[in-house]
Amino acid sequence: MRYFVLHKPYGMLSQFTSEGGHACLADLNFDFPKSVYPVGRLDHDSEGLLILTDDNLLKNKLLEPRQKMPKTYLAQVEGQVEPEHLKKLENGLEIKHKGKVHFTQRAVAKRYSGAIPEERDPPVRFRKTVPTDWLTLTISEGKNRQVRKMTAAVGLPTLRLIRLQIGQLALANMAIGEVRELKKEEIYRLTIGQ
Template identity: 50%
Template sequence: MSGIILFNKPYGVLSQFTDERQGAPRPTLAQFIDAPGFYPAGRLDYDSEGLMVLTDDGRLQARIADPRFKLAKTYLAQVEGEPDDAALEALRRGVRLKDGQTRPAQAERITEPSLWPRDPPIRFRKSVPDSWLRLTITEGRNRQVRRMTAAVGHPTLRLVRWSVGEWTLDGLATGEWRRA
């Protein structure tokens, strides 16, 4: 039976166990997870937070990460401005990015979720309002959600992956992990 670990990745942590970059070392999964033989099934950007799924099963790892399987991933995105119905509809139809059209996304405005404080906090600007969206996508292009919200005129300020398929962050504090 495959082993699965769910990890709530903090902001500013690499989604791998080592840092190959020269210079000052950056935090990696190794600072949080001591489970030999487990590897991330997909990536989460350094400046994004939230759910990472790790497994010790190579085939399951490929199924989770490969966009051909269209596994839904849900994100909570704090965006600059207040997206109107036209912006949400554009996200729902799919957005044209430099690397092509995205698949349609589920997109809705939500009230500010009850999340852990981000360290460092996002920049607050009195003159520019912000709001929250819940976006569900079935592909995983590089920085896709950030590029999609920017394409409809609402750059992402904070991005938290809430779920991958059936797995969610429910009950998992930032920096913590558990076996699923």
């Protein structure tokens, strides 16, 4: 079995076939084995940690909703993050999913004050009159565009979204577009979950 981690760039599809003029995983300067596929996905306008493997048991464990595998995201949002925003995000709120109302599960939300990630290409549009802020959000479910829907629901539209962590596996200091093969201890930490 082979296991890889990628810092997926903005504008790239989480698949090996291009669609709609978007870049895809085949465009990376990396020779992936033909047997590996992404575990889950990140939208083309999201960045960050993406796992690729041919281990179907691990894929199923990471994607199975009953496993409640935590995923942590860093979001640059429009507006200032206040304690009431974080409380609403943590307690759960209503979002639309596939045309129905979904009430999100409890999450962990924090205002982010760490180092700002390297600028993406293209950069987020800057507006002098509109402040931006950063927050981290850890969720254990994965509805389509969930983090973006959650931040919008509390009045903080997401401008940039980066997945930092899945379970115990963190993006750490990987550069945008960097790929590396996972070490045995990292695979073990993924298989034991939280």
